[in-house]
Amino acid sequence: MTTTTDKATTPVPAPKSTRGRFGRTPRPTEPVGTNATMAGSKQSSRWWLYGILSLCLVAVVAPFAWMVLGSFKSEGELRQTPPTWWPHSASLDNYTQLFSRLDFGTYFTNSIVVAVAVTAGNLLFCSMLGYALAMLDFKGKKALFSIVMATLMIPGVVTFVPLFVLVANAGLIDTLPGLILPFLVSPFGVFLMRQFISGLPRDLLDAGRVDGAGELRIFARIILPLCGPALATLGILTFLGSWNNFLWPLVVAQSEKTYTLPVALALYSKGQNSTNYGLLLAGATVVVIPVLAVFLAFQRKFIEGIATTGIK
Amino acid sequence: MAATSEVTTRGEADPTGRPPRGGTAKSRRGGAFGEGRAAWILALPFCLLFLTFTVWPVIQSLFMSITDTRARDLKTPFAVDIVGLDNFTKALSDDQFLQAARNTAYFVLVGVPLTLTMALAAAVVLDRGITKLRSVFRLGFYLPVITSIVAVAVVWRFLLQEDSGLINTVLGWFGINGPNWLGDPNWSMPALILMASWRNFGTAMIIFLAGLQAVPWMLHEAAAIDGAGAWQRFRHITLPMLRPTILFVSVTTGIGYLQFFEEPFVMTNGGPLNSTISMSMYTYKQFGFGNYGYAASLSYIIFIVIAVVTAIQFRLLREKD
Structure with missing residues (x-):
């Protein structure tokens, strides 16, 4: 964690709280990468470590590789014993069926709309409150922060039933707002933004005030532009969380027009298509590939985020 | 909320609900109340959503757990029988x-x-x-x-x-x-x-x-x-x-x-x-x-x-x- 913070090319000082999160101060002098050239360590012992790691890597990644390859196979080939690895005759049949017969285009759009809306809401609202909690003085601040933090510990299953009743009474069952509204803000987002903004110099605030800027303008024009790293982390985590969210959409989305991708895939894998293996593998690939792309594009930021917050 | 009432009693409330802008010496002096109001404006959207979709369900869930609420009681969540700890x-x-x-x-x-x-x-x-x-x-x-x-x-x-x-x-x-x-x-x-x-x-x-x-x-x-x-x-x-x-x-x-x-x-x-x-x-x-x-x-x-x-x-x- 300390290394990732040090390496980050941001001009902004890292938030205090990310340092020594686990109760100790970072080693200030030791550069990364020298770890392995340890006194008295045996270079000869390394190759087998690489061997074991590679085997593990294969075991971890193989299911994904098999999924993607399988999505190009014919039904007959998928049922062969023993299973094949490379497709004998690769075809896009499964994908064309997915989008023509099963309407995966709609589910894909729904997933995108929900994930983008949820992400935008979290970025905006959580940074607003995060800034207020970190930089401003107001009555009820301590109480508000305590309540928000307390809910971090409450498992989702506790709010599930009343939340469903609430959304049902508001007439939002089977609508996209019903999928979006309950997730627009998160205590975790507030925590993350507050921690980051606390690390920014307070002089910024005073400088803005001297220049006559109002508090909201200071937030929008001075603070927010400096929050890039924290916003990136929160944005990626929220997007992936929303994209993969399963239980709530399963209950609220009740017709094909509001299904998200995971819901559609889960229902098809249990319904009449449950024996259509090629279709299911193609569906799984469509669910996984976008997050894979987002992840690969931002993985550095992402892993920094995990390391500093500890929450996926 | 407390900040709002304080603002009103001091008679300096901005009817538009916006924090004071511009004025140099005045806004410095009035920083404390302007700050409090700005903070609550920033906190408001989060608080509304958070109260509706997190705090309220947590409380209602606790209430529900001591009742015999069933799906048919959906429209009237409080017109149900209290059964104490029977569920537990x-x-x-x-x-x-x-x-x-x-x-x-x-x-x-x-x-x-x-x-x-x-x-x-x-x-x-x-x-x-x-x-x-x-x-x-x-x-x-x-x-x-x-x-x-x-x-x-x-x-x-x-x-x-x-x-x-x-x-x-x-x-x-x-x-x-x-x-x-x-x-x-x-x-x-x-x-x-x-x-x-x-x-x-x-x-x-x-x-x-x-x-x-x-x-x-x-x-x-x-x-x-x-x-x-x-x-x-x-x-x-x-x-x-x-x-x-x-x-x-x-x-x-x-x-x-x-x-x-x-x-x-x-x-x-x-x-x-x-x-x-x-x-x-x-x-x-x-x-x-x-x-x-x-x-x-x-x-x-x-x-x-x-x-x-x-x-x-x-x-x-x-x-x-």
């Missing part, structure tokens, strides 16, 4: 719920140590053992974490098939006759634990890697000079220094695993013979049957279990001084 006593004598509790305990007691061991082993090797390709391995091991459980379930159901599954095929190369993983009540839970560990160890690994950065390098060098082997250094330097990280990871993993739901839901539907039904999943089933009051009380039982287990972990793993 009913849960404690509900065979299926007790079975679900045992399954959850099995999943947590085997799954958490397995996940943490895999994560720690990977983190230590990546941190100290190798110099090249570190980020490639880190990335690869983290991949399962970001993928949808539903997609993972589709793939793993194939991998776990009895005859043509990849896993049993590989076991066959070593002369092992693999079991019917998801069809055999004795093997269904191990299969889910295996899958959950595969899927989740990446998160723990990343946090361990961060924690390992805080282990002072000099201690290792000094111990190596004194003739301590790799295992001894791990046992007596790395592990004790990592204690806070291990606590953190075991608590977060434990909380997640105690709520495990999606794996059995998409893989086995709780079967065969209820061997993989979990507490969360049983709660969801009761919700599905329309027993809202009972489901709410079950969810509070899960909450209490999580709080107790977390407290125990803190006791066992907190730093000794």
